[in-house]
Amino acid sequence: MRIDLRRHLGVAVGMLLAMAIPAAADGCGRIKHDGQGYVICEVSAAQEPALRIWMDDDAGQPLRSFSNIRKVLKQGEGLSFAMNAGMFHPDYKPVGLLVVEGREQSGIVTGGSNDNFGMLPNGVFCTGGARPFQVIESRAFAQARPECRLATQSGPMLVIDGNLHPRFLVDSDSRYIRNGVGVSPDGQTAWFAISDSPVTFHEFGRLFRDGLGVRDALYFDGSISRLYAPSVNRADFGRSLGPMIGLVDSAG
Numbered sequence: 001m002r003i004d005l006r007r008h009l010g011v012a013v014g015m016l017l018a019m020a021i022p023a024a025a026d027g028c029g030r031i032k033h034d035g036q037g038y039v040i041c042e043v044s045a046a047q048e049p050a051l052r053i054w055m056d057d058d059a060g061q062p063l064r065s066f067s068n069i070r071k072v073l074k075q076g077e078g079l080s081f082a083m084n085a086g087m088f089h090p091d092y093k094p095v096g097l098l099v100v101e102g103r104e105q106s107g108i109v110t111g112g113s114n115d116n117f118g119m120l121p122n123g124v125f126c127t128g129g130a131r132p133f134q135v136i137e138s139r140a141f142a143q144a145r146p147e148c149r150l151a152t153q154s155g156p157m158l159v160i161d162g163n164l165h166p167r168f169l170v171d172s173d174s175r176y177i178r179n180g181v182g183v184s185p186d187g188q189t190a191w192f193a194i195s196d197s198p199v200t201f202h203e204f205g206r207l208f209r210d211g212l213g214v215r216d217a218l219y220f221d222g223s224i225s226r227l228y229a230p231s232v233n234r235a236d237f238g239r240s241l242g243p244m245i246g247l248v249d250s251a252g
Contacts, residue, residue, distance in 0.1 A: 027247070028081050028229045030196075033211040036203055037196035039232050040212075041081045043247055045132035045188045053085055053100050053150050055092070055243045062092035064240035066228035073248065080247040081229040083179050083192060085125075086154035086220055087117045088242025096138070096153030097124055098243055108153060110139050116219065119167060122155020123218045124148075131187030135216035152243055158182070158205040158217040168202040175200055179225040182208040182217030192245070194227045 028041040043051055054069050056062055063069055066082050073079065087095040095117050097108040112120045124141045126134045128149025136146065137160065138153060156165050158180055175198035183190050191212055195204065201219070208217035226236035228246070 033207045041192045043190045048132045050248045078249045080249045082246025083227045084241045085243040085245035086152045092242040099148050099151035117155045119156035121157050123157045124153045126151045133183040133190040135218045159209045162215045164205040172200040176222035177225045178204045178222045180219045182214035
């Protein structure tokens with residue numbers, strides 16, 4: 001099955017790539033954009049309740065890996081895909097805001113810093129509120145305090161109201177495997193993306209803005225970015241992770 005992305009987007013057809021994501025049953029597929037390969041996992045509004053964020057197990061110990069997520073799933077549940085969901089401290093706790101099932105686990109951070117997280121504007125990915133999916137600039141989020149079932153803060157923003165982050169350089173030589181999330185203009189679809197090979201911020205932002213027609217997108221991380229998506233043969237391993245986000249299915 002091929003998913004035509006254009007049906008989701010409220011932008012002119014001429015702004016989109018003439019492409020579709022060859023999606024598996026879990027909504028993940030591979031695409032090329034500007035010569036770079038990516039895996040994109042699509043989540044619809046109807047699937048939002050099955051999206052989850054994980055950080056600790058029932059004993060309060062960091063889960064740290066996709067395999068440990070699978071161990072804490074309920075009987076009959078399966079993991080369609082998962083990826084790291086933002087930056088974290090050495091103890092695996094989130095750097096900024098984290099909301100899990102409506103409960104705030106870590107508070108929002110609105111100040112700038114010299115690292116990627118503090119490259120303002122940064123932002124918050126929020127689900128289950130006024131719209132199924134939103135990416136909101138952090139200071140605006142702190143003022144509005146919108147309701148979120150799940151939320152994770154990271155930075156920088158990749159796309160801000162249809163524009164790339166002003167500090168992204170076309171000729172940058174900083175390349176990493178990067179991952180992040182963007183939402184459709186109507187808030188009904190979220191796209192979780194990770195690059196197959198190292199890319200610049202500018203290239204990654206263009207994937208969301210030009211390839212997916214996204215007006216707001218958020219960077220999750222770079223040097224530790226990983227994905228679990230068995231349908232596209234991705235089960236990345238490496239450093240332990242802090243918060244992780246993914247889609248649960250009931251097929252087991």
